[in-house]
Amino acid sequence: MTALPGLGTHQLASPDLLRSTFRRHAAGVAVITARGAAGPAGFTATSLTSVSAEPPMISFGVGTGASSWPAIAEADHVGVHILGEHQHELAATFARSGADRFGAATAWREGPEGVPVLDDVLAWLVCRIVTRVPAGDHRIVLAEVILGDPTGAGRPLLYHQGRFTALRD
Numbered sequence: 001m002t003a004l005p006g007l008g009t010h011q012l013a014s015p016d017l018l019r020s021t022f023r024r025h026a027a028g029v030a031v032i033t034a035r036g037a038a039g040p041a042g043f044t045a046t047s048l049t050s051v052s053a054e055p056p057m058i059s060f061g062v063g064t065g066a067s068s069w070p071a072i073a074e075a076d077h078v079g080v081h082i083l084g085e086h087q088h089e090l091a092a093t094f095a096r097s098g099a100d101r102f103g104a105a106t107a108w109r110e111g112p113e114g115v116p117v118l119d120d121v122l123a124w125l126v127c128r129i130v131t132r133v134p135a136g137d138h139r140i141v142l143a144e145v146i147l148g149d150p151t152g153a154g155r156p157l158l159y160h161q162g163r164f165t166a167l168r169d
Contacts (some may be wrong), residue, residue, distance in 0.1 A: 002134075005070075007024065007035045009103070010095075010121075014135045015102065020138075022159075023160070023161050023162055024161070025160075026158050026159070026160040026165075027046035027057065027158065027159050027160070028046070028048065028082065028157070028158060028159075029044060029045075029046060029049075029053075029082075029083045029087075029091050029156070029157040029158065029159050030044070030045045030046070030048040030060070030080055030082055030083065030123075031043070031044055031045070031079075031081045031083060031090070031091070031094045031120065031162065032045050032048075032060055032062070032068075032078055032079065032080055032081075033070070033078065033079040033081070033113060033115060033116040033117070033167055034068070034071040034072050034075035034077070034078045034079070035071070035074070035110075035114045035116065036068075036070060036071025036074070036147050037074065038069070038071075039102070040071075040102045040108070041067070041068040041070075041072070041101075041115040042068055042073030042079075042094050042101055042102070042116065043052075043066055043067075043068040043078050043094055043095070044068055044092075044094040044095035044161045045062070045063065045092050047059075047060050048060045048080065048082075048133060051142065055144050055145075056145040057130070057142060057143065057144050057145065058080060058125070058127060058142075058143055058145065059140055059141060059142050059143070060080070060140075060143075061108065061135065061139070061140050062138060062139055062140045063137055064137055064138065064139060065137065067097065067098075069139075072129075072132075072139075072141065073132065073139075073162065075129060076113070076128060076129060077112075077113040077114070077115050077126055077128055077129065077146075078115060078126075078129060078141070078143055079111060079115040079116055079117050079118070079124060079125070079127075080124065080125040080126075080127055080143075080148075081117075081118045081121040081123075081124045081127055082121055082122045082123040082124070082152075082156065083121055083122065083156070083157040084120070084121065084122045084152065084153075084154035084155060084157055085152060085154060085157050085158075085166035085167070086120075087120070087121070087157055088164045089095050091157060091164050092117070092164065093105065093161075094104065097130060100115070102116065107119035107120060111124075111126060112126045112146070112147060113126055113146075120150070120152065121152050122150075122152040122153075122154055122155075122156060123148065123149065123150040123151070123152055124148055124149055124152075125147070125148035126145075126146055126147050126148060127143035127144060127145050127146060128143060128144045128146055129141060129142075129143045130142045130143055130144055131141065133146065134167070142164060142169050143147040155167055
């Protein structure tokens with residue numbers, strides 16, 4: 001670490017610097033799902049972004065080493081689910097390596113385009129994948145929204161300082 005006048009202490013770019021910085025950035029929590037050759041696949045994402053209103057498009061990042069990457073790499077469509085503050089365990093399940101993400105504890109159904117749609121979320125979308133852009137050890141997936149349901153009840157689940165949390169009044 002080095003100190004610069006007026007800038008405080010700083011570090012050179014590294015994975016640890018990026019992780020430490022983004023732990024301070026509160027982010028909404030989503031689960032991305034897809035139908036894979038071996039069955040449904042999915043992962044917890046905090047990188048979900050609205051990209052365009054016309055046409056309606058979103059983006060998210062996914063690691064190429066992730067267990068769900070093969071399904072996302074081959075899928076034509078994905079499900080995007082905005083989690084509520086009551087869904088800490090669901091978020092943890094989809095974030096945990098080796099977890100049975102679509103087991104008995106996960107309420108879901110096959111939705112449009114064969115995409116797994118999770119129950120009891122704040123909102124969900126089915127999106128057609130437009131492209132996958134290489135970005136280091138990840139891919140940025142751009143997808144066009146084709147339909148969805150934004151009417152779930154509750155408040156959003158957030159990720160901050162390495163844990164799932166909720167909004168405070």
